[in-house]
Amino acid sequence: MSYVKPADLVGRMIDAGAGKLLLSTRDTLIRGFMGGALLTLGAAFAVTVTVQTGQPLLGALLFPIGFILLYLLGYDLLTGVFTLAPLALLARRPGASVRSILRNWGLVFVGNFAGAFTVALVMAICFTYAFSTAPNEVGLAIREIGHGRTVGYAEHGAGGMLTLFLRGVLCNVMVSTGVIAAMMSDALISKVIAMWMPVMLFFSMGFEHSVVNMFLFPSGLLLGADFTIGDYLVWNEIPTVLGNLVGGVVFVGLVLYATxxxxxxxxxxxxxxxxxPAAAPAPTSAQPVAVVR
Structure with a gap:
């Protein structure tokens, strides 16, 4: 299996970031939409498996399926472009600027949210037979996740906010490592294994991913959870986005670029x-000398 060394890997990361900044608005939105949709379908699958088997570790083990598929297909997540886009600016690539980076992040955010919300709406319909019955057990589990990870943080005040932010940081350290792990090899199976490991870790440990949350919390609201849109934005999405930004830029992109x-x-x-070095040592004993007569 092929392996790309770190110095060459950073070159690939810079190329990828520069390419994303030059991508058209249409293609950035399409790739963001599909990235958000595939990732959140993976999240719905993971919750379903956890509820049906009672084994959270099994759900975490299977969650990366959506993540792997979306990156193999060339789609985008906000957490990934947080890491890659700034490297193009640091490397002074043509077209790279603060404005182009913010444009890229904004478009990917909109695309991801649209894709995640679409999946949230479709799954809410499936969980409730088009809102004609109460949510099934999977729907109830998703509803409780939305409640516990908004109001649950708010109950702890500043401590809850700090915990939320740090879980966002740790999340994108793992997720962005998974993003660049796909560039560590040119072999398909190597890419899959390298992406799988850090993403499984993030999901299993309950870290906060802004795009996954674009599915979980709107789903919770659609299914009747006891929190508000304001709770979702203040006590989850905004701090999570900021934590994801710091984790991806500082602890993945900049670290690799610097070293x-x-x-x-x-x-x-x-x-x-x-x-x-010393001069040749002097002879330690007399040597026989030939005498010419």
């Missing part, structure tokens, strides 16, 4: 006098 692309000069080893 593998703008590598500091290597240290010159100090040479001690004892280790310096």
């Amino acid at each position: 593998h692309h703008r590598t500091a000069p290597a240290r010159v080893p100090a040479v001690s006098p004892a280790a310096s």
